[in-house]
Amino acid sequence: SAVISQKPSRDICQRGTSLTIQCQVDSQVTMMFWYRQQPGQSLTLIATANQGSEATYESGFVIDKFPISRPNLTFSTLTVSNMSPEDSSIYLCSAAGNTDTQYFGPGTRLTVL
Amino acid sequence: AQTVTQSQPEMSVQEAETVTLSCTYDTSESNYYLFWYKQPPSRQMILVIRQEAYKQQNATENRFSVNFQKAAKSFSLKISDSQLGDTAMYFCAFARDNNNDMRFGAGTRLTVKP
Numbered sequence: 001s002a003v004i005s006q007k008p009s010r011d012i013c014q015r016g017t018s019l020t021i022q023c024q025v026d027s028q029v030t031m032m033f034w035y036r037q038q039p040g041q042s043l044t045l046i047a048t049a050n051q052g053s054e055a056t057y058e059s060g061f062v063i064d065k066f067p068i069s070r071p072n073l074t075f076s077t078l079t080v081s082n083m084s085p086e087d088s089s090i091y092l093c094s095a096a097g098n099t100d101t102q103y104f105g106p107g108t109r110l111t112v113l
Numbered sequence: 114a115q116t117v118t119q120s121q122p123e124m125s126v127q128e129a130e131t132v133t134l135s136c137t138y139d140t141s142e143s144n145y146y147l148f149w150y151k152q153p154p155s156r157q158m159i160l161v162i163r164q165e166a167y168k169q170q171n172a173t174e175n176r177f178s179v180n181f182q183k184a185a186k187s188f189s190l191k192i193s194d195s196q197l198g199d200t201a202m203y204f205c206a207f208a209r210d211n212n213n214d215m216r217f218g219a220g221t222r223l224t225v226k227p
Contacts, residue, residue: 094158104150107158
């Protein structure tokens with residue numbers, strides 16, 4: 001299984017600012033994903049981070065609000081732009097290699113004031 | 114679209130006892146994968162067990178086993194000899210064959226009581 005780290009682990013941000021979350025995998029993986037988990041809720045897929053091309057976004061999520069980069073097979077970033085209190089959530093990165101199983105990072109807890 | 118339903122928002126069990134968490138799903142796919150993930154208060158999502166739909170044999174991982182009923186689209190998780198460290202949110206998840214699309218249930222909060 002892949003070991004995944006995320007930075008920062010938590011942050012408190014002001015309304016209108018942006019935060020970039022980093023996700024690092026300890027081995028090359030085929031797929032990387034970003035999820036949002038709102039307080040007390042389940043996980044919702046934001047997008048699939050594609051290496052070398054634009055991310056694939058799920059319905060309800062747009063690139064202007066959640067720009068994603070994936071410069072190589074082990075690293076991805078998610079930016080939460082122009083934040084509002086409604087963006088307060090846990091953001092999780094996951095990765096999958098040659099098997100179908102996704103392994104998750106520890107998450108980033110974001111609070112927007 | 115695939116949907117995953119966990120009808121038990123909360124459950125509790127005495128330490129050393131057995132508990133079963135329910136999950137049903139809806140799909141028109143013939144081949145897919147099912148998962149149970151555990152999320153303790155640390156919020157780290159931990160894979161508990163996975164099942165491939167084309168395999169009839171139920172998956173088992175130590176104290177964790179599943180009852181996979183493909184025709185009924187049911188995928189329950191049985192935890193035997195419950196331990197205090199099993200206290201967590203448990204999420205059932207479905208993924209299509211190409212793994213581009215994993216859908217999660219709403220979760221079941223399990224509390225193991227001493």
